[in-house]
Amino acid sequence: MRVNLVAPVTLLCVLLREQLLLFEASNLDSAACILTRDQIHEILLPSLPERTNELVMRRKADSLIEQVMDLGFLKKRSHLGADYFEVRRILKAKLDAEKLHELKERLKMYGTTEHWNRTQGEPDQS
Numbered sequence: 001m002r003v004n005l006v007a008p009v010t011l012l013c014v015l016l017r018e019q020l021l022l023f024e025a026s027n028l029d030s031a032a033c034i035l036t037r038d039q040i041h042e043i044l045l046p047s048l049p050e051r052t053n054e055l056v057m058r059r060k061a062d063s064l065i066e067q068v069m070d071l072g073f074l075k076k077r078s079h080l081g082a083d084y085f086e087v088r089r090i091l092k093a094k095l096d097a098e099k100l101h102e103l104k105e106r107l108k109m110y111g112t113t114e115h116w117n118r119t120q121g122e123p124d125q126s
Helices: 007-026 037-047 054-071 090-094 097-110 113-120
Strands: 033-036 074-076 084-087
Touching: 007 033, 007 037, 007 054, 007 084, 007 090, 007 097, 033 037, 037 054, 037 084, 054 074
Parallel strands: none
Antiparallel strands: 033 084, 074 084
């Protein structure tokens, strides 16, 4: 099934896929790539269009986290704590190396996700 993702969700998926790559390269013994909400905010917020209100930006990031969870790419790991998430390996299958490179180039070409939405509409993802 093909799913159309909005640019900020695509951005978060790309950033999480990169985190999964880094994790796999350095943690051969661990079974799961676990990130905290703060870690996700840390990698995501600099890439979102700037807003003066940090609380608004964090709420937007939390909304994106929920959307990515709904897609099945993130899973809440409540047994570790309230704000722990596993980056699911299905993301690796959905965003293979070629697709990841293509999306990173598109994001780089359009700069912010805000500009991407204004000029190109929503990116098409599978």
